[in-house]
Amino acid sequence: MGGDVYKLKWILAFFLIQAICLNASAAEIKVGDRLINVPLPDGFVELTPEMSPYYETSQAYIGPNNVRYLALVAEDKAEALLRGEDVQLYRFMNVESEKGISESSVSSRQFTELRTILRNQIDEMYAKVEKQMPDLVKKGNAAISAEFSADVAVELGGLVPLPIHLDTDSVIANSMYMTVGGTVSGEDVGSNVLAATTLFLHVKDKVLFLYVYGT
Secondary structure (H helix, E strand, O other), rough: OOHHHHHHHHHHHHHHHHHHHHHOOOEEEEOOOOOEEEOOOOEEOOOOOOOOHHHHHHHHHOOOOOEEEEEEEEEHHHHHHHHOOOOOEEEEEEEEEEHHHHHOOOOOHHHHHHHHHHHHHHHHHHHHHHHHHHHHHHHHHHHHHHHHHOEEEEEEEEEEEEEEEEEEEHHHHEEEEEEEEEEEOOOOEEEEEEEEEOOOEOOOOOOEEEEEEOO
């Protein structure tokens, strides 16, 4: 009987993975009063609450003025995540927006103005982000530590912004990198250099932020 239950568990897990993969072509999000269909890149699936503790960790470190609509992880990591295994996520993506902007309609002219501001103030923007990082990380660490009854201390630093490399009528993007490290209950979990590209997308009169990460 025990063997049959064990087999059934993995059969169900297999079909759950299949369902994720078969439905991974797109996800629908609601931004303000707009429904937006987000096509998912090949090789990526949505990060779901069943993928603990990575789902909770992803939610804990969202910027205070942002709302996250979608988090994506590499499809080849999904099965291990659902089993609760320790997984190294080297590539992941988030789709977000700013809370105030998400409720507003942004015209093409206004998005052009936003692109101009970003081109002229990219360094100032990242200086502000770096100044806000300690508070963001402190709150995220506290939330994760309380959730899992462990002393979690993520550390971010050395943020280096790079120039804008894509600028069209509907998208403007730049990249950056920084160091990420930390401890869990006093045990060093190592550190990595995290690279990220941020894209500001003008879609259906809304502005979305797409963050693409890789180590």
